[in-house]
Structures are given as structure tokens and as C-alpha cells.
Amino acid sequence: VTLAAGATSNSAEETVIAYEPPEPGKEVCEECGSGEDNASMLLCDRCNCGFHLYCLVPKLTKVPAGEWFCSHCLKENFGFGSTRVFKFHQFERQANAFKHAFFEPLMETGVSKLSKKSRSLGTARDFEARASVRVRLDDLEVPVDEVEFQFWNIVRTPGEPMEVLYGSDLDTLQYGSGFPRSSAKLKAAKVSAMPPEEAARQAEAERHAEAYLEHPWNLNNLCRLEQCVLAHCGGNISGMMVPWLYVGMLFASFCWHVEDHYAHSINYMHWGAPKTWYGVPGAEAELFEEAMRAAVPELLDEDAGLLYKMVTMLPPEELLAAGVSTCRLIQQPGSFVITWPRAYHAGFSHGLNCAESSNFATADWLPWGRMAVEASREAPATRRPCFT
Structure with a gap:
């Protein structure tokens, strides 16, 4: 997962940003090529390129409220991915080195979460060099509130992108189960x-x-129980009936989403650093979606299925301000987290950890399942059902 305001990365060799952003005040209009009339220059919140208001088609008379994305960025697929492959000991070394590189300078300089200068890009860049040194670095203990503050500080700072690694959606039939x-x-x-x-x-x-x-x-048995509706569907649906493993590091996140078919989900943390979770009641799913559309209308207008792709994050306080009930919990090793039908949820890791999850469905899920199928029929391009 790449924590950046729209930066894309689809290969191991790509950088998070493939261009050098212009210096503030020296932007050039991408349409006319002029750097004059800076007062009428509108900057894209994704690529930071400049455009005169009167050079756009259609023309704008004033700077739009909220975030604005240029037509080039809207044409790109908004999301993140990576093809890098690690052995576990390599991932462990990267994860622990990154956490030390990020937080140790803050601790040494006494920079607290109350300071605006809460992050140094230099500390984030040298973690790979530190990880290449064959010295075992244990996980650094940092207060959960401090990690949470730094996470949202990164998300809110589009001009300072940061890439982290996340071993997600690992099929336990291929990689093995912790159970x-x-x-x-x-x-x-x-x-x-x-x-x-x-x-x-x-x-x-x-x-x-x-x-x-x-x-x-045991998550390998849960979907085989007589009381689980999925047990009567037949076959093995990876990720739903067959658990997936997740190996995370500091700031590795799972963005806002609902489960396939609006099913329940269950997540067990085997070991490692905590995770912070946020959740919205299933009864307020439509209110949540309205809040997301209000926050990033350009992205959702361009891609109606964006909310189903797990690539969008919105701070919980913005949801609360929009009237969306939002809860928070800290998951520790040895504990389960269960989400209810159509309950949007998101979260991030505080360091190296390993979790395992799958879906399940009880009899009271059936109305939600029907609702999910109807939603898929109304907009088949956004999300296809895993079974019928």
C-alpha cells in the first residue's frame, strides 16, 4: 500500500512520484505554457501541476472548494500496487528498520505530535539502507496515539508522499495458515x-x-460450520471461505471498504504490533458513501466503483463532522475483530505483525446478501459477486 495522495506505483522500479514538483510560486500553466498571472493559477491536488483558471475547458471563474484534480490525473486508475517479492526475514528487517528510522529522530529531537514539524523525509528515505545492514532491529514501542497522529499526518500531507510495504491477501492454501x-x-x-x-x-x-x-x-473451520450460510454454497472461495494472511509494517493500511456480498468478516492477529481499526455501522453505509462523495467528488465521478477498490482514506473526524457514526479500536495479538454486514471499515498497522482473516455469514445476513446482489445488478461494472 502506498500512503500518498494519489501517487501510483505498479512496479518495483517505479518511484512514488515520477516527476520533480515545481517550486512554489514558479508553476507554469500546462495548457498555455506561461508562468505569469500566478494569482489565477490552480494546482492539481494530485500531481501539483498548474493550470490557469481561464485555460481550463470549461473555464473556471474561481478556485473550487475542496480538492481539485486535473483531467490527466482523473484519467489514470486511482490506486496503489506493487510487484515486489520478499522472503519473510527480508520483510521483517525492512519493517523494523523503517519504524526505527521514522520514529527515532523524533524521539531524539523531542519533536512531539503537537509540533507542525512532525516528520522528516530524510528519515524515511534511509530505511532501506539501514535494512540492508545485517543487524537485527526489534520492533520499536511507540505510544498508539503517536502512531495514529503520524499516520493521519502523512495522509493529509499530499506533498510529502511515503511508500510502505504490505503483504496482503496471501492465500493460506498457498502460504500456510497460522491455525x-x-x-x-x-x-x-x-x-x-x-x-x-x-x-x-x-x-x-x-x-x-x-x-x-x-x-x-479456527478460521479454517469457521465457514464449514452448519450455522454458516457460506458452508452451503459449495467450493472454496479464496478470501471468503479460505482465509487470507496479512503481514504488515508501520503504516500499512487497509482503506475504507465493505466486504464482498456485505458479509461478516473476522480477523485474528497472530502476533506483532497492534492495529488501529475504524468502523461505521452497516445502517449508515449510505451516509458514509455520501460523505465520501462530498470529500472527493471528482474521483468518484470518474470511477463509480472506487469505494470498492480499497484505495481511499478519509480521516474519522471528517466522517464524524458529516454526521457518520464512527468507532475506533486497537487490536492486540491474540484477539479477534469482527465486522458486521455492510459495515465500512479501515485501519493501519503500528509495526510488524501478522493477521489472518476470512468472511462468514449467519442467517441474519441473508437480507444484506440480497441487497448486495441487487446493488451489483444495478451497477455491474463496480463490483461483481463472488458467487450467485
């Missing part, structure tokens, strides 16, 4: 071939795992 599965049990012959002490530890781990092998809170 025990019968197919993953070690054979007795393999255990007996181990040294005695290691075999004893492995046997104890096996006994511990067996206690949860058939447990209903």
Missing part, C-alpha cells in the same frame, strides 16, 4: 527421526495444535 490444519500435521515417523529434545518440543506443539484442530474459532 492448525489436518493436512499440515507431521507424521509420527518424521517426529521420531528428530533429536530427542526437538522431537519432544515438536510433540508438545502437536498436542497444543490438536486442541484447536477442530475448534470452531
Whole structure:
């Protein structure tokens, strides 16, 4: 996930911003090429390019309220992605080095969250160099309120983009689950071939795992329970019935979204740094969508399905100001977070962590499921159903 105001990155070699932004006050109109009449210059909130109000088509008589995006940016797909592949120890080193590089200078200089100068770009740039040094850096403990402040400070600062890494949507059938599965049990012959002490530890781990092998809170079993509607759909739907793994780092985020088919979701954190979650009641989903349209009308006019792509973030206080009920919680290791049907939710990680999630649906979800199918039929290009 790239935390930047519209910066796109689709390959490992791309930079977050592929151009050098003009110096303030020295912008040139992209239409006429003139740098004169700076008072009539309108800057794109995404690419920072300048346009005279009277050079635009149609012409504008005044600077529009809120954010404004030029036609070039509106034509691009708004979203973030990366094709970089890491082994876990590489990702761990990157994650811990980045957190140290970001927060240690703030601690050393005494810069607090009350200061406007709360972030140094230099500290963010050198984390890869620090990560390349083969020194193990443990996760740095930072107060949750400070991490939250810095996260939203980055989101609100489009002129200072920052890229972070997030191993998301990892299919547990391919990468393995943090919960025990019968197919993953070690054979007795393999255990007996181990040294005695290691075999004893492995046997104890096996006994511990067996206690949860058939447990209903094991996410590999949840969608197979008789009470779960999805159990009667047949097949394995990756991400819904087959859990996904998520390996995050500082500021790795999941943007505002609802689940496929407006289903319930359940997320278990296996280990690591906390996550901050925000949620909106399903009954206020339409009010939430109205608030998002009011905040970024140009983006939603260009892409009606933007809210389903998990690429938009809006601070919770702006939702509250728009009358949208918004709650917040801190997820710690060993805890579950459950979201209800059509409940928009978002959040971010405070450091290196690992979580696992899937969907489920009880009988009271059925009206919501019908609503999701009807919404998909009305706008088939925005979101296709996973099953019918």
C-alpha cells in the first residue's frame, strides 16, 4: 500500500512520484505554457501541476472548494500496487528498520505530535539502507496515539508522499495458515527421526495444535460450520471461505471498504504490533458513501466503483463532522475483530505483525446478501459477486 495522495506505483522500479514538483510560486500553466498571472493559477491536488483558471475547458471563474484534480490525473486508475517479492526475514528487517528510522529522530529531537514539524523525509528515505545492514532491529514501542497522529499526518500531507510495504491477501492454501490444519500435521515417523529434545518440543506443539484442530474459532473451520450460510454454497472461495494472511509494517493500511456480498468478516492477529481499526455501522453505509462523495467528488465521478477498490482514506473526524457514526479500536495479538454486514471499515498497522482473516455469514445476513446482489445488478461494472 502506498500512503500518498494519489501517487501510483505498479512496479518495483517505479518511484512514488515520477516527476520533480515545481517550486512554489514558479508553476507554469500546462495548457498555455506561461508562468505569469500566478494569482489565477490552480494546482492539481494530485500531481501539483498548474493550470490557469481561464485555460481550463470549461473555464473556471474561481478556485473550487475542496480538492481539485486535473483531467490527466482523473484519467489514470486511482490506486496503489506493487510487484515486489520478499522472503519473510527480508520483510521483517525492512519493517523494523523503517519504524526505527521514522520514529527515532523524533524521539531524539523531542519533536512531539503537537509540533507542525512532525516528520522528516530524510528519515524515511534511509530505511532501506539501514535494512540492508545485517543487524537485527526489534520492533520499536511507540505510544498508539503517536502512531495514529503520524499516520493521519502523512495522509493529509499530499506533498510529502511515503511508500510502505504490505503483504496482503496471501492465500493460506498457498502460504500456510497460522491455525492448525489436518493436512499440515507431521507424521509420527518424521517426529521420531528428530533429536530427542526437538522431537519432544515438536510433540508438545502437536498436542497444543490438536486442541484447536477442530475448534470452531479456527478460521479454517469457521465457514464449514452448519450455522454458516457460506458452508452451503459449495467450493472454496479464496478470501471468503479460505482465509487470507496479512503481514504488515508501520503504516500499512487497509482503506475504507465493505466486504464482498456485505458479509461478516473476522480477523485474528497472530502476533506483532497492534492495529488501529475504524468502523461505521452497516445502517449508515449510505451516509458514509455520501460523505465520501462530498470529500472527493471528482474521483468518484470518474470511477463509480472506487469505494470498492480499497484505495481511499478519509480521516474519522471528517466522517464524524458529516454526521457518520464512527468507532475506533486497537487490536492486540491474540484477539479477534469482527465486522458486521455492510459495515465500512479501515485501519493501519503500528509495526510488524501478522493477521489472518476470512468472511462468514449467519442467517441474519441473508437480507444484506440480497441487497448486495441487487446493488451489483444495478451497477455491474463496480463490483461483481463472488458467487450467485
